[in-house]
Amino acid sequence: MTGSPRILLVDDEPSIREPLAAFLKVEGFVPTPAPDAAEARRLLTGERFDLALVDVMMPGEDGLSLAKHLVAEHDLPVILLTAKTDDIDRIVGLELGADDYVGKPFNPRELTARIKAVLRRAGRASGAEEEAGAELRFDDLVLSPEEMTLTGRGGKAIELTGGEFRLLLVLAERAGRVVSRDDLLELTQNRTAQIFDRSVDNQISRLRRKVERDPGKPSLIKTVRGGGYSMAAKVERR
Structure with missing residues (x-):
């Protein structure tokens, strides 16, 4: 791909969503925040993304359901974010096609490394991201x-x-x-x-x-x- 990777960031907690979006921007990504699955689906009708960060526990449609949709309908790499430590959720998420799973609280630098790794595996890393690795x-x-x-x-x-x-x-x-x-x-x-x-x-x-x-x-x-x-x-x- 060319240009900076576009990241769809779906999390209902502003205290996580907003600082993380700012951090990703500093790291060279183009983040688009969404507070829930409904807004994420709306954004997908008119925008292109290279990867989605999706919180599992959200009101309304949960992150596992959204992840399944993103993988099946948009062929979009997905990293799940969750405060839960239950292995069942992790296994279900990966079986649905998610590429990675990061537990909260997480270190933003580690998450950035995970994003870059998934983008490279998916063949969506920009020249700059490949160089960063x-x-x-x-x-x-x-x-x-x-x-x-x-x-x-x-x-x-x-x-x-x-x-x-x-x-x-x-x-x-x-x-x-x-x-x-x-x-x-x-x-x-x-x-x-x-x-x-x-x-x-x-x-x-x-x-x-x-x-x-x-x-x-x-x-x-x-x-x-x-x-x-x-x-x-x-x-x-x-």
Whole structure:
């Protein structure tokens, strides 16, 4: 496909639907929110979508019924969202043709990775999305978004926490650009900074100890006074 992937986002909770739509837009998708199945069906009569995110528990027509319709009538890839942990719902959803199943609460970065994976499997990923799944190489390090691994100098694996991995990925994907602390919190933890919040700074310090040649004189992750942080290395995608 060409252009940014168009996502139909169906969830009756505004507190989930609206922030998630905003996040997906930042990540390069074109989200169209719908509060229920009826609105989703209406939108499908006049718009084209590449994937649907569908909440299972909704008033009126539930997400499983809508997912069945999306798969059978529109051949649309579907990822189900639900707060329920019942394996029966998950199995039923997958048997109906859903491509994936994500439980609430979820990390938006993980959901983004799932979306990209489903789009690639369905052959609907744009050139930009295919590129986003490629390995990122910088300063003899290899960061793999697909495997969620970092290979160090000499080919040895470097163990990162989930938060450290997301932080490094955000900076590497935006190499040469300054990313503010607020944006780093939003992109990696889906929350806003509180007064005296130093979680990003502490995480950067730990990350530097793992990836910098000389953590005392960082050359990869630079601090920008009053701005945030920036990946200074040249990043190649392969």
